[in-house]
Amino acid sequence: GTGVIAGGPMRSVLEAVGVHNILAKCNGTRNPISVVRATVEGLTSMTSPQSVAAKRGKTVEQITEEA
8 A cells, every 4th residue: 555645644544544555635725733633533534335325215335436
C-alpha cells in the first residue's frame, strides 16, 4: 500500500485509529481543531458495503459491479 499520505492533524487521527493505507487532502480551513473534527466526522459517517446493499435490497456483489 501507499501508507498514510495526509498532512499534520489529519495524519495523527488516521494513524491513531489504525488506518494503514490512505491518501487524504484537506480542502478549506487549515485550523488544526477543525481538521481533526472534520476527519473524525468523516470517519464516523462512513458506511459499510453490507449496509448500503441492505438499504438497496441488493447483494454486495451487485452494488460493487455498478460502481
